[in-house]
Amino acid sequence: MAFICNLLALTLIGFSVWTNSIPTEPVSTSNASDLGRGQKLFVAHCALCHGIGATGGRGPALNHPELRRAADDQALFRVIRNGIEETEMPGAWQLTDNEIKDVVEYVRSLGRNEVIKLQGDPARGKTYYEGKGSCGTCHIVDGRGGNLGPDLTNIGARRSAAYLREALVDPGASVPEEFLIVSIVTRDGNRIRGIRINEDSFTIQLRDSSGVFQSLRKSNISELKKEFNSSLMPGYRDSLNSSEIDDLVAFLAGLRGQR
Amino acid sequence: MKMNHLLVISVCLLFPYVVVGQVPYKRILNASSEPGNWLTYSGNFQAHRFSPLKEITPDNVSRLRPVWIYQIEARTRFETSPVVVDGIMYVTEPPTKVTAIDLRTGRSLWRWQRPMPMLIRTIGFGPTNRGVAILDDTVFVGTLDCHLIALDAKSGAVRWDTRVGDNATGHSITAAPLAIDGKIIVGISGGEAGIRGFLDAYDARTGKQLWRHWTIPGPGEPGHETWHGDSWKTGGAPTWVTGSYDPDLNLIYWGTGNPGPDWNGDPRPGDNLYSCSLLAIDASTGKLKWHFQFTPHDVHDWDATEIPVLMDIVIGGQARKVVAMANRNAFYYLLDRATGEFLLGVPYAKQTWAKGLDARGRPVVLPGTEPTVEGNLVWPSLQGATNWFSPSYNPINKLFYVAVREMGAYYYKGEADYKPGTFFAGGGERALAGDKASGAIRALEGETGKLKWEFRLQSPPWAGVLSTAGGVVFSGSDEGNFYAIDALTGKPLWDFQTGGQIVANPISFQIDGRQQVAIAAGHSLFVFGLQ
Numbered sequence: 001m002a003f004i005c006n007l008l009a010l011t012l013i014g015f016s017v018w019t020n021s022i023p024t025e026p027v028s029t030s031n032a033s034d035l036g037r038g039q040k041l042f043v044a045h046c047a048l049c050h051g052i053g054a055t056g057g058r059g060p061a062l063n064h065p066e067l068r069r070a071a072d073d074q075a076l077f078r079v080i081r082n083g084i085e086e087t088e089m090p091g092a093w094q095l096t097d098n099e100i101k102d103v104v105e106y107v108r109s110l111g112r113n114e115v116i117k118l119q120g121d122p123a124r125g126k127t128y129y130e131g132k133g134s135c136g137t138c139h140i141v142d143g144r145g146g147n148l149g150p151d152l153t154n155i156g157a158r159r160s161a162a163y164l165r166e167a168l169v170d171p172g173a174s175v176p177e178e179f180l181i182v183s184i185v186t187r188d189g190n191r192i193r194g195i196r197i198n199e200d201s202f203t204i205q206l207r208d209s210s211g212v213f214q215s216l217r218k219s220n221i222s223e224l225k226k227e228f229n230s231s232l233m234p235g236y237r238d239s240l241n242s243s244e245i246d247d248l249v250a251f252l253a254g255l256r257g258q259r
Numbered sequence: 260m261k262m263n264h265l266l267v268i269s270v271c272l273l274f275p276y277v278v279v280g281q282v283p284y285k286r287i288l289n290a291s292s293e294p295g296n297w298l299t300y301s302g303n304f305q306a307h308r309f310s311p312l313k314e315i316t317p318d319n320v321s322r323l324r325p326v327w328i329y330q331i332e333a334r335t336r337f338e339t340s341p342v343v344v345d346g347i348m349y350v351t352e353p354p355t356k357v358t359a360i361d362l363r364t365g366r367s368l369w370r371w372q373r374p375m376p377m378l379i380r381t382i383g384f385g386p387t388n389r390g391v392a393i394l395d396d397t398v399f400v401g402t403l404d405c406h407l408i409a410l411d412a413k414s415g416a417v418r419w420d421t422r423v424g425d426n427a428t429g430h431s432i433t434a435a436p437l438a439i440d441g442k443i444i445v446g447i448s449g450g451e452a453g454i455r456g457f458l459d460a461y462d463a464r465t466g467k468q469l470w471r472h473w474t475i476p477g478p479g480e481p482g483h484e485t486w487h488g489d490s491w492k493t494g495g496a497p498t499w500v501t502g503s504y505d506p507d508l509n510l511i512y513w514g515t516g517n518p519g520p521d522w523n524g525d526p527r528p529g530d531n532l533y534s535c536s537l538l539a540i541d542a543s544t545g546k547l548k549w550h551f552q553f554t555p556h557d558v559h560d561w562d563a564t565e566i567p568v569l570m571d572i573v574i575g576g577q578a579r580k581v582v583a584m585a586n587r588n589a590f591y592y593l594l595d596r597a598t599g600e601f602l603l604g605v606p607y608a609k610q611t612w613a614k615g616l617d618a619r620g621r622p623v624v625l626p627g628t629e630p631t632v633e634g635n636l637v638w639p640s641l642q643g644a645t646n647w648f649s650p651s652y653n654p655i656n657k658l659f660y661v662a663v664r665e666m667g668a669y670y671y672k673g674e675a676d677y678k679p680g681t682f683f684a685g686g687g688e689r690a691l692a693g694d695k696a697s698g699a700i701r702a703l704e705g706e707t708g709k710l711k712w713e714f715r716l717q718s719p720p721w722a723g724v725l726s727t728a729g730g731v732v733f734s735g736s737d738e739g740n741f742y743a744i745d746a747l748t749g750k751p752l753w754d755f756q757t758g759g760q761i762v763a764n765p766i767s768f769q770i771d772g773r774q775q776v777a778i779a780a781g782h783s784l785f786v787f788g789l790q
Binding site: 040041043044045048093094095096098099177180198199200201202203219226228 | 522632633634671673674675676682684686687688689693694715716717718736738739740742751754756
């Protein structure tokens with residue numbers, strides 16, 4: 001049946017069966033077959049965002065002994081089963097309890113590996129953020145800055161260092177869907193380019209490059225182009241050298257505040 | 260339960276035309292002759308979801324404005340398709356509530372709510388309900404805890420309460436019942452819980468079961484050989500969307516859902532009859548007259564519970580009584596509704612799983628399209644090229660309007676251990692979302708399935724379609740737009756932002772001689788009329 005399976009595999013009136021289904025006993029001790037199966041499941045269901053080997057990507061790296069959202073195995077089980085509200089992390093409704101336990105085992109096994117420290121200096125990175133990079137013109141940290149780009153207050157908890165580096169060097173490589181650039185030509189010849197805020201079958205709202213909200217009916221648009229691999233953010237490949245980018249990545253990776 | 264007898268009596272005294280709930284079978288049989296009402300889930304037994312009303316036209320639809328808005332208390336999806344009788348609208352609200360609403364003002368006349376136990380299993384779907392049936396002076400509703408309830412149409416008082424199945428094993432009712440002559444037909448949900456599906460008929464006056472038709476044949480019955488070992492006992496094939504009825508043939512047409520476990524077919528080799536099938540069932544006996552299986556041995560969760568639409572058309576110069584279905588598997592089918600003979604099958608949406616259909620309508624499945632542990636990208640997604648939300652058939656222009664989901668998905672195969680009352684699916688999907696997916700309203704020539712026009716939608720929809728004799732097609736979007744398009748050209752005519760996702764079917768009716776259109780959106784029911 002499963003007409004809408006997204007997050008509603010099993011529901012309760014008042015309480016969630018998911019919560020009840022969380023094992024109260026410790027997740028089983030690891031063995032080779034569990035880890036092997038957990039790795040396979042991780043590659044299929046998790047690696048798209050968290051990277052092969054959980055080294056991070058669009059989602060945070062998970063190859064650490066301590067995970068911010070999952071203090072213990074049961075908490076990690078809950079995160080995988082239910083997802084995290086108001087983030088891009090969905091619940092894994094399609095996995096059985098046993099399969100999730102195997103994924104938990106696999107992720108925990110990665111945390112036993114030695115953690116590689118970032119090369120850059122976060123203090124120097126902060127000076128580039130505020131000075132040479134002018135990042136605050138478009139980004140908010142702790143409530144201060146411009147709103148043309150994503151809020152970075154907790155970016156270090158959400159994105160891996162590798163992802164952050166790529167975003168600085170090649171901003172168009174991985175643009176979040178909520179920051180898609182659209183170029184519009186209206187029927188009376190006006191050209192508008194900006195970040196899409198909403199779009200439905202009849203209207204579109206965007207924030208143009210000067211931060212002004214624009215609301216248009218599609219019937220008044222003659223051309224609507226979506227720039228999937230484009231960003232309003234300038235690439236820093238030429239304006240910062242490699243070591244400066246390392247410093248900026250180290251600063252951003254340390255931003256783990258509450259939004 | 261809250262009853263407001265005085266208010267109902269007052270309404271009857273003040274407005275003499277209101278004769279609450281007198282709906283003999285013959286009125287439903289001839290529903291198209293009283294277009295001011297909407298007497299059954301799909302508008303008529305043929306499941307056309309077509310209104311013969313003509314007041315709203317392409318020329319004046321831009322003057323549609325909200326007349327009233329009714330808000331519900333629940334915060335889960337509001338998927339009701341209302342029934343309208345003589346100035347009163349009957350809606351279901353989640354989780355299991357029935358409200359009678361004054362059609363003129365939108366104020367409630369009575370409410371009935373079934374107390375739900377703390378633990379309700381709605382495995383593979385949400386705590387929702389899609390509508391009621393009415394017959395004589397009784398309103399009928401299925402409940403999440405799997406009972407069929409008869410309510411006095413004047414007060415909401417319970418007349419009888421019959422247990423249909425056991426919610427502890429994942430049985431539940433979300434579909435509107437179908438009321439025919441003296442019988443209430445009710446389908447069952449639970450295809451992700453490893454139930455054995457069935458379709459039931461109950462005596463409308465007493466609630467006594469008249470027959471049960473198991474959708475998976477038991478030992479010794481034809482079709483049982485298409486299951487391996489005991490897999491038939493947990494094989495699914497639920498009946499979770501309301502079917503249609505041909506009174507001349509005395510046949511009920513009802514679709515069946517996926518076999519279980521959904522995405523891991525290993526425990527159930529074979530065609531798995533009668534999953535993913537259309538069943539023609541004798542309304543008097545519950546016996547199977549014929550069946551047609553759209554997707555043998557389904558492993559993508561492509562239930563065949565879409566609305567079976569009855570059409571009288573001409574094919575090759577010959578008048579034919581057919582049943583049409585835009586199936587979740589992306590093919591549009593025509594079958595002879597007396598015999599089940601396959602007449603036509605053509606794709607109406609993107610699909611990458613079948614080379615085509617053979618001469619008997621069986622799909623020629625492409626290799627390498629099954630779910631895998633690593634994930635396998637296939638169109639359509641498990642939600643299908645369409646789903647439970649209704650299509651519409653306009654018998655005047657012979658166009659079949661369907662809300663289409665253009666979305667692919669990576670299908671995963673996983674383990675499948677049956678434990679009663681738990682998710683029994685053997686995998687799942689990761690659908691291509693955002694700008695990688697889209698939707699459309701497509702107008703197909705009913706007789707050929709050929710595309711006449713399409714209206715593109717930003718997202719794959721969850722709303723059904725209503726067409727009218729006035730030449731307008733209504734539907735809703737995921738982004739909350741309720742809209743009208745031209746029935747002959749697909750040109751957009753009017754839209755209104757309701758503020759909530761639309762996961763429901765529209766209807767049309769009259770009050771005080773004026774045509775109105777209703778749709779559930781977000782957590783409200785909107786009624787529109789011409790300004």
